[in-house]
Amino acid sequence: MxxxxxxxxxxxxxxxxxxxxxxxxxxxxxxxxxxxxxxxxxxxxxxxxxxxxxxxxxxxxxxxxxxxxxxxxxxxxxxxxxxxxxxxxxxxxxxxxxxxxxxxxxxxxxxxxxxxxxxxxxxxxxxxxxxxxxxxxxxxxxxxxxxxxxxxxxxxxxxxxxxxxxxxxxxxxxxxxxxxxxxxxxxxxxxxxxxxxxxxxxxxxxxxxxxxxxxxxxxxxxxxxxxxxxxxxxxxxxxxxxxxxxxxxxLGGVPAMEKRAKEKADMLYAEIDRNKMFMGTAAVEDRSRMNICFVMTPEYKEFEADFLKFATEKGMVGLKGHRSVGGFRASCYNALAKESVQALIDCMQEFEKTH
Known part of the structure; x- marks a missing residue:
C-alpha cells in the first residue's frame, strides 16, 4: 500500500x-x-x-x-x-x-x-x-x-x-x-x-x-x-x-512551489469546509498552506480516534494533530504530491458516507 x-x-x-x-x-x-x-x-x-x-x-x-x-x-x-x-x-x-x-x-x-x-x-x-x-x-x-x-x-x-x-x-x-x-x-x-x-x-x-x-x-x-x-x-x-x-x-523554482502549495491547500481546505464532520481550527484569513490543522465538528467529536485509525489503514501517515491542539494536521510540504492530498480527501469523504 x-x-x-x-x-x-x-x-x-x-x-x-x-x-x-x-x-x-x-x-x-x-x-x-x-x-x-x-x-x-x-x-x-x-x-x-x-x-x-x-x-x-x-x-x-x-x-x-x-x-x-x-x-x-x-x-x-x-x-x-x-x-x-x-x-x-x-x-x-x-x-x-x-x-x-x-x-x-x-x-x-x-x-x-x-x-x-x-x-x-x-x-x-x-x-x-x-x-x-x-x-x-x-x-x-x-x-x-x-x-x-x-x-x-x-x-x-x-x-x-x-x-x-x-x-x-x-x-x-x-x-x-x-x-x-x-x-x-x-x-x-x-x-x-x-x-x-x-x-x-x-x-x-x-x-x-x-x-x-x-x-x-x-x-x-x-x-x-x-x-x-x-x-x-x-x-x-x-x-x-x-x-x-x-x-x-x-520543477520551475519557488514560483512553481507556490503554485503547488496553493493548489494542495485549496483542495484540502475546500473539503474541510464542505464536509459536515470536520472543521478548520485557524482563522480563514491566516490559514497555513504548509500545515493544515482541522478537528471533528462537535457533534462528531466521538469519531476522532475512529477517523485516525481509518485514515492510517488507508495509508495516511503523520495525521495526528499536536497534543496542544488535538485533532488532525496534514503537513503539505513541497515534496508532498497532489495525489496524496486527494487520497486524504477521498478518505474524509468515505468516512463521511459510512458514519
Whole structure:
C-alpha cells in the first residue's frame, strides 16, 4: 500500500532526493567512499557546499551583500544566536505560537524584549494585525509559519527596523523579498532536508553592531569567514538539501512551489469546509498552506480516534494533530504530491458516507 506522508517534521522528501542520498551513502560520486566518511574539507564536499549555497541564492533571488550558512543546532540554537548577534538594547517579537514564544524567551536574557502582539489567548488560532513595532528596537522577529497551529504569514511584512524571521517550515514555498530582512533562518527538516542542518541567510552589514562579546561558535561572522566550515558541518543533510534545491529548480523554482502549495491547500481546505464532520481550527484569513490543522465538528467529536485509525489503514501517515491542539494536521510540504492530498480527501469523504 502506498504511504502518504503528512508528518510535520522530519517530513517528506522528494523520492529522487532519498534515492540519490542513499546512493551517496554507499558510494559518493563514484569515488569509492561513502559521503559519511569523506573529509568535509575535501574538494568533493567543497563542491557540494558551493552548489548548495549557490542554489539557495538563486532560488530565493538573494541580493548581493548576504551570506548563506549551513550550521548545526537547529532553529532552537538560533533563538539565542539572533539576540547574541543583533540585540544591543531592545528587540520586538510577534508571539504567534510555541516556537515564537521560545525565541522570545531566549531574547529576554539579552535585553528588553517587547511582545508587540500575541494570539495566545485564542490558542494561537490567528495572526495578530495592526501592532506597533518600537522605532528604537534593534530588530523585529516573527515566525512565518506556525506548524502546530496551522497559521502562516504569507506576505513579507514591512517595518522600519531590521527584520528577522524563522522560516523553518515554509522556506521555498513562496517567493521572499530577502532585501527586507536582516536575517532568515530555519531548521531544514520540514521543507528542505533531513534533520541536522540549519540554514541562515544573513545580511553582512547588519552584523558587528553589538558591543558584547559573542562566543566564537555563536558568532555569525565566524561562520561567514570560514564558509560554514569553522567546525565539521552536518555533511549528509547539506548534501540532501543541495539535491532538494536541484529538484525545486528542475520543477520551475519557488514560483512553481507556490503554485503547488496553493493548489494542495485549496483542495484540502475546500473539503474541510464542505464536509459536515470536520472543521478548520485557524482563522480563514491566516490559514497555513504548509500545515493544515482541522478537528471533528462537535457533534462528531466521538469519531476522532475512529477517523485516525481509518485514515492510517488507508495509508495516511503523520495525521495526528499536536497534543496542544488535538485533532488532525496534514503537513503539505513541497515534496508532498497532489495525489496524496486527494487520497486524504477521498478518505474524509468515505468516512463521511459510512458514519
Amino acid at each position: 502506498k504511504k502518504h506522508n503528512f508528518s510535520a517534521g522530519p517530513s517528506i522528501l522528494p523520492s529522487e532526493v532519498i534515492e540519490e542520498t542513499a546512493k551517496a551513502v554507499l558510494d559518493f560520486n563514484g569515488i569509492g567512499l561513502s559521503i559519511l566518511e569523506i573529509s568535509h574539507r575535501s574538494k568533493e564536499f567543497q563542491a557540494v557546499m558551493d552548489e548548495a549555497e549557490a542554489l539557495f541564492k538563486e532560488l530565493l533571488n538573494i541580493p548581493e551583500g548576504y551570506s548563506v550558512l549551513f550550521l548545526g543546532g537547529g532553529a532552537s540554537l538560533e533563538f539565542c544566536m539572533i539576540p547574541y548577534n543583533f540585540m544591543e538594547k531592545k528587540a520586538a517579537y510577534l508571539n504567534t505560537g510555541v516556537w515564537a514564544k521560545k525565541a522570545m524567551k531566549e531574547a529576554k536574557a539579552f535585553g528588553e524584549t517587547v511582545e508587540v502582539a500575541s494570539s495566545a489567548d485564542a490558542n494561537y488560532t490567528f495572526i495578530p494585525k495592526n501592532y506597533e513595532i518600537p522605532a528604537d528596537a534593534d530588530y523585529f522577529h516573527f515566525t512565518s509559519n506556525n506548524t502546530i497551529y496551522g497559521t502562516e504569514i504569507l506576505e513579507d511584512p514591512t517595518c522600519a527596523v531590521p527584520m528577522i524571521a524563522d522560516m523553518s517550515s515554509d522556506i521555498f514555498s513562496r517567493p521572499i523579498d530577502v532585501s527586507k530582512y536582516a536575517c532568515i533562518y530555519g531548521g531544514a527538516q520540514k521543507n528542505l532536508a533531513p534533520s541536522g542542518v540549519t540554514f541562515v541567510v544573513v545580511k553582512n552589514d547588519a552584523l558587528g553592531k553589538v558591543s558584547r562579546y559573542i562566543p566564537t561558535m555563536l558568532n555569525y561572522q565566524t561562520h561567514i569567514n570560514d564558509g560554514s566550515m569553522f567546525n565539521t558541518p552536518p555533511v549528509l543533510p547539506i548534501y540532501s538539501a543541495m539535491l532538494t534545491m536541484r529538484w525545486i529548480k528542475s
